[in-house]
Amino acid sequence: MPTRQELYAAYELPDRSRSRVRMNFVESADGAATLEGRSGPLGGEGDRDLMQVLRAMADVVVVGAGTVRAEGYSSVDVAGADAGWRRTKGVEPQPAFAVVSRALNLEPDAPVFAEADRPPVVVTCAGAPTAARTALEAVAEVMVCGDGDTVxxxxxxxxxxxxxxxxxxxxxxxHLFGTLLDGGLVDEVCLTIAPRFVGGSAGRIARGAPESDRRFALAHALTDDEGFVFLRYVTPSPVYAAMPSASRIV
Known part of the structure; x- marks a missing residue:
């Protein structure tokens, strides 16, 4: 299993001053994004370690409202060595947390608000329901992005x-991934392949984006003792030009 130090080295960001969108997903070996309706059961210890490393490297963690409800999100705070890594980089002690929701179908007393150490940001649009927006403004900062009914x-x-x-x-x-992908707004995809074959009708990690040949470059492939594979794909842009070619840590 990759150590924390290896994970930090493998996922190091080339330049923190440049805005970057990094996706993090887990899927089964046959492409299922969920097991019994959730992505959590697909993961393992290495996947959870990687999630904490990626959160430590982030300024803000963004999640769609449907995923917040399905996965039972609460805090995205990092602790221990991961919090120490943030201190060495001179960034805020904890990443911010943002929830994207067009319809604002979120309960103000949900764990994502009730258990948060700092108020999350709810990203919505001008056409969102006024009553729901007013209720959420008591527990979160509401950020309006979009004049109509689309964020x-x-x-x-x-x-x-x-x-x-x-x-x-x-x-x-x-769906959030699909929209970002279709808008050309994704810089990296960090994808964990779980050694499981799920079958059934589970969807893929990207939905709603029209079919297109969107090409990314493989930055690395790591594996752990449980058979998980950790892939990092990056856009072929100048900001990644100085990165070494794809490597493997087994």
Missing amino acids: DLGAMLAGFAERGWTQVLCEGGP
């Missing part, structure tokens, strides 16, 4: 950058 994700990222949140980690769900 403008480009405006969201610009708003994050204005706050100094350049390193964006998105943990799903598939």
Whole structure:
């Protein structure tokens, strides 16, 4: 299993001053994004370690409202050595947390709000229900991105950058990933392949994006003792030009 130090070295960011969207997903070997309706059961110890490392590297963790409800999100805080890594980099002690929701179908007393050490940011649009928005403003900061009934994700990222949140980690769900992908807003995809074959009708990690040949480069492939494979795909852009070619740590 890769050590914490190996994970930090493998996922190191080439330049924190540049805005970047990094996706993190786990899927089964046959492409299922969920098992029994959730992604959590697909993961393992190495996958959970990687999630904490990626959160430690992020300025803000972004999740779609449907995934927040399905996975029972609460805090995204990091601790121990991961919090220590943030201190050495001179960044805020904890990453911010943002929930994207067009319909604002979120309960103000949900764990994501009730158990948060700092109020999350709810990203929505001008057409969101007024009553729901008012209720959430008591437990979160509501950020309006988009004049109509659709959340403008480009405006969201610009708003994050204005706050100094350049390193964006998105943990799903598939519809949010699909929208970011279709908008050309994804810089990295960190994908864990679980040694499981699920079958059934589970969807893929990206939904809603029209079919297109969107090409990424493989930065590395790591494995652990449980048979998980950790892949890091990056866009073929100048910011990654100095990175070494794909490597493997077995």
